[in-house]
Amino acid sequence: MKKAINLLMLLLLYVVAASAQKYDVKCLRGDSVAVYDVVETIRSEDTYYSKGEKLVFYLHDGDQVEGVDKFYYKGVIDTGGSIGYAVIQKGGKKYCTLSENLVFSKDNPEGVEDKVLTKSDELAHTIQGRIFNSIIPYIIIALLFLGVMVLNILAMRSKKIRSIAVVAIPACIMAGTLLEIWAYSVLGTNCFWWCDKNRYGFFGSLLRIIPFGLIVFYQVMSIKFYEPVILGEAFDGDVHDGISVKPALISILAALPVVIVSALIFEFLGLSGWVESLLILVSLLLALGIGVFLSLKRNIELMKSKKLGLLLTLFTIVYILGCIVAVWGLVVVIFKLIIQILIVGVIIGFVLYAMPEPKGGGGGNVTYRTVYYDEDNKAHDSAYACDKANEEIAKREAGKHN
Numbered sequence: 001m002k003k004a005i006n007l008l009m010l011l012l013l014y015v016v017a018a019s020a021q022k023y024d025v026k027c028l029r030g031d032s033v034a035v036y037d038v039v040e041t042i043r044s045e046d047t048y049y050s051k052g053e054k055l056v057f058y059l060h061d062g063d064q065v066e067g068v069d070k071f072y073y074k075g076v077i078d079t080g081g082s083i084g085y086a087v088i089q090k091g092g093k094k095y096c097t098l099s100e101n102l103v104f105s106k107d108n109p110e111g112v113e114d115k116v117l118t119k120s121d122e123l124a125h126t127i128q129g130r131i132f133n134s135i136i137p138y139i140i141i142a143l144l145f146l147g148v149m150v151l152n153i154l155a156m157r158s159k160k161i162r163s164i165a166v167v168a169i170p171a172c173i174m175a176g177t178l179l180e181i182w183a184y185s186v187l188g189t190n191c192f193w194w195c196d197k198n199r200y201g202f203f204g205s206l207l208r209i210i211p212f213g214l215i216v217f218y219q220v221m222s223i224k225f226y227e228p229v230i231l232g233e234a235f236d237g238d239v240h241d242g243i244s245v246k247p248a249l250i251s252i253l254a255a256l257p258v259v260i261v262s263a264l265i266f267e268f269l270g271l272s273g274w275v276e277s278l279l280i281l282v283s284l285l286l287a288l289g290i291g292v293f294l295s296l297k298r299n300i301e302l303m304k305s306k307k308l309g310l311l312l313t314l315f316t317i318v319y320i321l322g323c324i325v326a327v328w329g330l331v332v333v334i335f336k337l338i339i340q341i342l343i344v345g346v347i348i349g350f351v352l353y354a355m356p357e358p359k360g361g362g363g364g365n366v367t368y369r370t371v372y373y374d375e376d377n378k379a380h381d382s383a384y385a386c387d388k389a390n391e392e393i394a395k396r397e398a399g400k401h402n
Contacts, residue, residue, distance in 0.1 A: 021112055022105035023086070025063040028124055028133045032058040038087055038096040049087050051096055059097060064107070065090055067116040070099060083199070086116045100124045100133075120190065132183045132191055144176035145215055148222055155229045165229050170315045173222055177322025184325045192329045197337050205337050212333070216326045223319055230312075231302075243312060244298035249320050251291025258287040292317065 027033050037052035049071040059065065069087040086099040099121050104114045123129045131137060148169050155165035183191040193199065195208035227242045262283035266276045295316060300309030373379055374389040 021067040021115060022107050023065055023067045023088070023102040023116065024105045025059045025061055025065065025101060026103045026125060027061050027101050028130070032060045033097055033101040035059055035088070035095045035097045038094050040094065049085075049096065051085055056095055059101075064105060065097075065102070067102070068094060070116045070118075071096075083196075084118060084121065120187075123186070128182075128186045132187050133193065135194060137179055137183060138194060141176045141179050142211070142215055144172045144179075145218055145222070148172045148176075148225075149218060152222075152225045152229065162229060169222075169226050169229060173219075173226075173322075174315060174318050176219070177318050177325075180322050180325045180329075181318075184329070189329065189332050192333050195333045197333075202337065205333070209330075209333055209337065213330055216330045219326055220323050223316070243302065243316060244295040245316055245320065247291040247294035247298075248313070248316055249291070251288050252317070252320055252324070254291075255284055255287045259284050 025033065034055050035057050037054045037056055039050045039052050041048045041050070047069070049069060051071075065088040067086055068089050071085055071087065072083065084099040085096045086102055087094055087096050089095075099117060102117060102121070103125055104117060124133055151161070151165040151169050151172070155162040155169075187193075195205050195212055197205040199205075200208070223243055223245060231242070259280060262280050263276075266279055292313065296309060296313040299312045299316070300306050303309045303312060374386050375393045376389070378389065380386040380389060
């Protein structure tokens with residue numbers, strides 16, 4: 001009997017321990033994180049949480065909290081950029097804070113499962129995650145493209161600098177684009193956190209998007225600015241005489257649709273296993289290979305050297321991938337910034353358009369007329385008619401008295 005009681009007590013202790021999830025605060029940016037009140041709603045016995053507007057207090061690096069649940073804050077309209085919030089408990093009350101600033105505590109007993117943090121939250125605290133959740137890599141990218149701009153200008157004025165710029169410009173562009181590709185491969189669209197409307201508000205986000213847009217524009221145009229540097233004064237600006245980019249660009253953009261279509265066709269034909277995988281791989285290589293080969297051929301002819309043509313084509317491929325990431329990122333952050341405003345504007349416009357015209361009280365095409373009332377309070381359209389009616393009334397009243 002005593003052993004059974006002890007076993008039951010151990011089981012109860014395990015259940016209690018398993019339900020208590022402790023999290024340490026580890027801020028991604030700065031040394032503190034805001035904590036907000038949380039709105040708790042119960043529907044059909046299920047509990048739903050949403051972020052409140054009131055900032056209650058701040059947590060600091062090293063603080064420990066108890067995690068209760070997880071939810072995503074989407075604002076009024078979901079723009080595809082939801083931010084994860086952890087529901088925490090402190091002093092017997094529930095609050096919420098950004099889940100990306102929490103790590104699963106080592107103080108949790110064995111057997112306790114993490115039910116709050118996602119893989120994205122955990123990734124944010126790896127070495128790569130910490131790097132790209134800081135502003136430093138993005139400042140480096142901006143400085144690299146600023147350096148490309150300066151080198152382009154100076155190379156057109158000095159032959160000595162031009163000989164350096166021929167190598168330095170593509171090196172800077174490749175370094176910047178590789179950083180962009182690396183950041184995107186680690187964080188996805190979250191790598192554009194530094195201009196996220198949900199974190200910095202409309203105007204704070206706008207102030208970041210404007211320089212971002214200018215850098216992206218220059219990045220896209222940088223290869224065209226580089227052509228006079230590498231090709232020299234003989235280059236007359238004709239697109240057919242410049243660096244070959246278009247065939248490789250088309251192939252890279254077409255690769256994903258080709259893979260999807262190929263997979264559907266092979267599935268329809270009943271192919272599966274390694275045969276299907278091999279055919280899909282062949283489709284991908286063909287889609288990429290045709291355009292890249294055409295660009296390589298033209299660049300070899302342009303540079304009159306197989307080695308230089310190959311290096312130029314490899315640079316072009318990295319440049320294209322970087323431009324795709326940068327342009328996609330710019331589209332995402334702009335979409336997040338303006339979609340709510342556009343939708344609200346459309347709704348307001350529709351309501352105003354659908355409202356019926358007022359039928360009185362002024363405005364629009366309403367026609368006004370004056371109404372005259374006689375002594376019997378009857379309405380007339382003119383003063384003359386009203387006076388005549390009053391005369392008749394006066395005669396009638398006089399006849400009564402006589």
